[in-house]
Amino acid sequence: MKYYISKTLTRDFAAVVERVIEALKAEGFGVLTDIDVKETMKKKLNIDFQDYRILGACNPPLAHQALTADDKIGTMLPCNVIVQDIGGGKIEVAAIDPAISMQQVGNPALRTIAESVTSKLQRVIDAI
Template sequence: MATEYRVKSERSFDEVCDKIREVVPLNGFSILSEIRTSDILRSKGFEYPNLRTFDICNAKYAHEALSLDNRVETLIPCHLIAKSVEGGTEISAQLPAEIFRTLKTDKTEQNAAFLDEVETKLKTIVDSFI
């Protein structure tokens, strides 16, 4: 299984970032922070294509994941990435199910439906750019 889900859009970087701000709440998530990663790198003298990290969270999902195994603290919040690429913008999301499975807990397979639900929501957000 993959640990990320990625699509390419012909929209500009700024259009994608604006749409992320619209689409995320419509899918039950909140944007906790917006990190202008490429701006930070540029301020330190490093060139990098436009890159923005959106930390997004659904409190219900976060609480459920934490109750399964508190080691998922390092996976919360979910990351949604926008990156300028030739011909448009790439949008990607970290998918928690496979990462969660690496924790090797008895509860992982019992909660596959929960993990699939989270991943479906994240893929829906990313797919809104196709």
């Protein structure tokens, strides 16, 4: 079962990251965390790694609904979106599919919320 939504682009890495952040904002998400995996791997392990960013995206109203429905769901927040250089001039953007991941939780109250988040993240991927 595919647990993410993705798209591959032929563009500049930094430009794609900025475009993803803009598309997230347009769907009501803020970026709470921005992890530069390439920089971290170099600093901590002295390993050269491809450009790879993990953006922790949060839509506050939907996060509040989810936390109200299940106070442990914070273990699955925020929604991660990755931007990575996959070589050959290609950049991949992938986002978690909350509707799939929430199935494992088994709380029916979360289904509608997760479907709404999935729809928003799909529009983000479509917009980049």
